[in-house]
Amino acid sequence: MKLFNVYPLFDITPIKAKDVFVYDENNTKYLDLYGGHAVISIGHSHPEYVKSISKQVGKLGFYSNSVQNPLQIELAKQLTEFSNCKKHHLFLCNSGAEANENALKLASFETGKKKVIAFNNSFHGRTSAAVAATDNKKIVAPINAQQDVEFLELGDIGAVEKSLKKEDVCAVIIEFIQGVGGLDECTTEFYKKLSALCEKHNALLIADEVQSGFGRTGDFFAFQKHDITPHIISIAKGMGNGFPVGGILINHTIKASYGLLGTTFGGNHLACAASLSVLKVLKGENLLKNAKEISEYFIEEAKSIPQIKTLKGRGLMLGLEFDFPIAELRKTLINKHHIFTGSAKNPNLLRILPPLTIQEEHIDMFFEALKQELS
């Protein structure tokens, strides 16, 4: 049986990884400035992570959500501390799309409405409602297109208000810093007004923190900078450092009932062990601070490259916008310099999403390679 061919692959076969480096079968070492698609938060094969998962799988890898699971309760407790969302409850699932799918479904249950507001250049995943709220027609099948989604210009608060006034919107879903769309972020004024408007018109504000969460921006969540609290916050990627796990933080006013949401694998013992070790290392190694410091260093270094037209994002969720398409440069960085970076919807944007453990010396390696290619 052949694989269903949906991924354009680089001809590289990683077989092991350690911290910010990935090694192929010839033991060639690659610097990972892509974090396996913004997933690796505490570094590849972190000893604490390996220990936590190994210990757990030796005891109990999985049992269903029909029994007590103290690891889920511990995870919820720790997420409260990290996020300061003291009034939110936790529902666990398996991926970013599933998190958003549950967030949208819950908003619809809660308000009794079905229209969703999303923004241009958004990406929320590939399942039913999540993909319908994603601004990429190529990945929306007719079965998804029947969802009622209105796309608005990011930052256009007038358009949001006009739409919400019709009182048929159940949710506004937004990435506080856009990921694949190209690292755009609005002002605090916009986010505050958005939050107030949702409140006024009985629509739930969903923060998609699937990519930006778990410290990637130097804050635990990207929305925290703007002094608001969304009704629902979706999480995944960095949450498990590669172990498939996702979830939503849900405002306490939204009432749960048996069967309202559910999943077989969500919040299983191994996923919880992975995520708990991520939180332990984020705190123990002060990785949010490191993300901020290395970000500053990166931004300073980037100033010396005249071909970089704009530097976008914050923390270790960064985008370098050039005045030419970066596809060839990205390939050269991988094949010649052995450095992984990310692409974006904007063909001129190179994305930088390293593990949060990255150090200045690794940033130097990247800029040396970049200078060599651009001189």
Ligand SMILES: Cc1ncc(COP(=O)(O)O)c(C=O)c1O
């Ligand atoms: C902001 C955002 N939301 C949702 C998703 C979907 O997550 P997953 O691929 O785990 O379904 C992604 C994935 O890239 C993302 O970046």
